[in-house]
Amino acid sequence: MPFSALFKTPDRRNFRLLAALVSLVTLVVYLPALRNGFVNWDDYAYIVGNIHIRSLSWTNLKWLFTDASIDYWHPLSMLSHALDYALWGSNPVGHHLTSILLHAANTFLVVCLIAKLLESAAGGCAVIAQPDSDARPEGFLGEHGILITATTTGALFGLHPLHVESVAWVTERKDVLCGFFFLLAILTYANYVNARERSQKTRRSYYIATVILFVLALSSKAMAVTLPAVLLILDWYPFRRICSWRQLVTATVEKAPFIVFSIIISILTFSVHNEARAVVSYAVIPPADRVFIAFRALGVYLWKMAVPLNLLPFYAYPRNISGTSIEYLAAVIFVFVTTFWCLLSARRHPLFLAAWAYYTVMLIPVLGIVQVAGYSMADRFTYLPSLGPFVALGLLSAWGWNSLFPLEPNGAAIRRVVPAIAIILVLALSSLTIRQIAIWNSSLTLWAYTIERSPDPVPLAYLNRGVAFAELGQREKALEDIDQAILLAPAGADGYRERGILFGEMGQYDRAVTDLSQAIILDPSDASSYNNRGIALEYLGQLDRSLADYDKAIALHPGDSSFYRNRGIALGKAGRLSGAIDELSKSISLAPEADAYFTRGDLYQQSNRPDLAARDYQTACSLGSAEGCNAIAAGIR
Numbered sequence: 001m002p003f004s005a006l007f008k009t010p011d012r013r014n015f016r017l018l019a020a021l022v023s024l025v026t027l028v029v030y031l032p033a034l035r036n037g038f039v040n041w042d043d044y045a046y047i048v049g050n051i052h053i054r055s056l057s058w059t060n061l062k063w064l065f066t067d068a069s070i071d072y073w074h075p076l077s078m079l080s081h082a083l084d085y086a087l088w089g090s091n092p093v094g095h096h097l098t099s100i101l102l103h104a105a106n107t108f109l110v111v112c113l114i115a116k117l118l119e120s121a122a123g124g125c126a127v128i129a130q131p132d133s134d135a136r137p138e139g140f141l142g143e144h145g146i147l148i149t150a151t152t153t154g155a156l157f158g159l160h161p162l163h164v165e166s167v168a169w170v171t172e173r174k175d176v177l178c179g180f181f182f183l184l185a186i187l188t189y190a191n192y193v194n195a196r197e198r199s200q201k202t203r204r205s206y207y208i209a210t211v212i213l214f215v216l217a218l219s220s221k222a223m224a225v226t227l228p229a230v231l232l233i234l235d236w237y238p239f240r241r242i243c244s245w246r247q248l249v250t251a252t253v254e255k256a257p258f259i260v261f262s263i264i265i266s267i268l269t270f271s272v273h274n275e276a277r278a279v280v281s282y283a284v285i286p287p288a289d290r291v292f293i294a295f296r297a298l299g300v301y302l303w304k305m306a307v308p309l310n311l312l313p314f315y316a317y318p319r320n321i322s323g324t325s326i327e328y329l330a331a332v333i334f335v336f337v338t339t340f341w342c343l344l345s346a347r348r349h350p351l352f353l354a355a356w357a358y359y360t361v362m363l364i365p366v367l368g369i370v371q372v373a374g375y376s377m378a379d380r381f382t383y384l385p386s387l388g389p390f391v392a393l394g395l396l397s398a399w400g401w402n403s404l405f406p407l408e409p410n411g412a413a414i415r416r417v418v419p420a421i422a423i424i425l426v427l428a429l430s431s432l433t434i435r436q437i438a439i440w441n442s443s444l445t446l447w448a449y450t451i452e453r454s455p456d457p458v459p460l461a462y463l464n465r466g467v468a469f470a471e472l473g474q475r476e477k478a479l480e481d482i483d484q485a486i487l488l489a490p491a492g493a494d495g496y497r498e499r500g501i502l503f504g505e506m507g508q509y510d511r512a513v514t515d516l517s518q519a520i521i522l523d524p525s526d527a528s529s530y531n532n533r534g535i536a537l538e539y540l541g542q543l544d545r546s547l548a549d550y551d552k553a554i555a556l557h558p559g560d561s562s563f564y565r566n567r568g569i570a571l572g573k574a575g576r577l578s579g580a581i582d583e584l585s586k587s588i589s590l591a592p593e594a595d596a597y598f599t600r601g602d603l604y605q606q607s608n609r610p611d612l613a614a615r616d617y618q619t620a621c622s623l624g625s626a627e628g629c630n631a632i633a634a635g636i637r
Helices: 012-035 043-048 058-066 075-088 092-119 142-159 161-168 170-194 200-218 222-236 245-254 256-275 287-306 326-344 350-366 387-404 411-439 443-453 459-471 475-488 493-505 509-522 527-539 543-556 561-573 577-590 594-606 610-622 626-633
Strands: 375-377
Touching: 012 092, 012 142, 012 161, 012 411, 043 075, 043 170, 058 075, 075 092, 075 170, 092 142, 092 161, 092 170, 092 387, 142 161, 142 387, 142 411, 161 170, 161 411, 170 200, 170 222, 200 222, 200 256, 222 245, 222 256, 222 350, 245 256, 287 326, 287 350, 287 375, 287 387, 326 350, 350 387, 411 443, 443 459, 459 475, 459 493, 475 493, 493 509, 493 527, 509 527, 527 543, 527 561, 543 561, 561 577, 561 594, 577 594, 594 610, 594 626, 610 626
Parallel strands: none
Antiparallel strands: none
């Protein structure tokens, strides 16, 4: 069937064909991400260095669902990483492939969802008054219009470079996985609403399925807490179930299970952030500044959707915020004018008000009213909220297409130009997306781009590029970048900690102790600083102070196996072999790694227990330790 035939004889099969086509194009455009590696921005904490995803044991599964120590509670996202690790190990190709497939699947769902929502707009109590229409979307859109709107929305969603961060950054698996269940939840809810004439059992099953999918979305990322409000917006339009205050109350009560889950996850997320001291106090950023930043973000995100250039991995928090400046005053005026226009035109064009309400509601959790970390906005925050503006653009495209049909005799010629323009726009978006994917190729490319393009210096970018240089053995460049990070953020502990670690690797243990001590002063809760200072003190022969630091690190973070291993090594140097073996055994119980087995084997050997030593060497060898294999080859039995 020729492509043009899809628009001549639209039916439900055509919706699925176009959805599959847009999804396939999205998949192809994102394939260059398979060449990318992991980046030193949470990828190491979530995947590379996370011992809890290295096997699907009961202990690890329990940790995934009960431990929120990595900033958030998102067990389903962590489980997806564990499944990837089981299939691919630490090879980044497989981890990127999963994210790409999920994004392609989400693109397919978007096309199907928008088509379904527009089809659902007929009937109900809301009024859509269009000239010469029968007050139904089909009256002014028609089946062709619905097809064009859904396809355009899906293409924008799948190919827009603003979404690269959510897909090409492995840590942001949260976005694509949450999006998958979020979109499915809305589709299932649409089935629930449209099943009015079916049995109560059928409707109840749709409702329960929607709740389950919502919980799965919440388990992937807390941003799904907005779904109850989104369902209420959809109840107003396109489902038209809310036409009075009484119906609003009824619809809200119907959402009670969703609201309860949202409240629980919101409280849990805030408490985790607060415990990690990631929540910025109102003394640091006043409420008025946060409000202005929120208004500004609503406008800037739309601008980046329209002109997707200079997209940054990190948008630093502005230094000077003033409600009287043109930048912030214009943002406030824009939001109020847009809202006012949508309200005024709601009777004739309810979709625009619904799209605007969806966009703003979806962004509320990440607008910075509760400020976390040091960024003012992030591309990844637009992953699901962008559907509001995208569907509005899709609707405008459909209206533009339909308006060409009456134009004769030139209408046919003009209509042939429109697909060519659409193809050019798709190619342009795809090109920008591929370029944006390349930015996430490695830690060096990511942070070099951030440093080059950011209007203000970003300490995090210099720090992480310095760490990347250190990993490559380029220590002079690493020191230069980390020094710059400390200069830009002298009150931050991270710079001193990383420079202390680097000094330790360079054998400058006195300087390492000095920097790590400063890091501890600035952040006494950082277990890593204590652990690394303990290593430096150990090399300086100060075993008592070293052991005290390891004790402190373990007290702050008892789940880190490396702390027990390091303490065991120090105890072995002090001649306390029994205690050393106990510490290595604790380390192995948390993470059965090769170096821990090899070290314990050495301790058994020193304790004249050659059988146990040989067993540990054999285990270490089987786990890939060359030292363990050499010990076996040397004849240790």
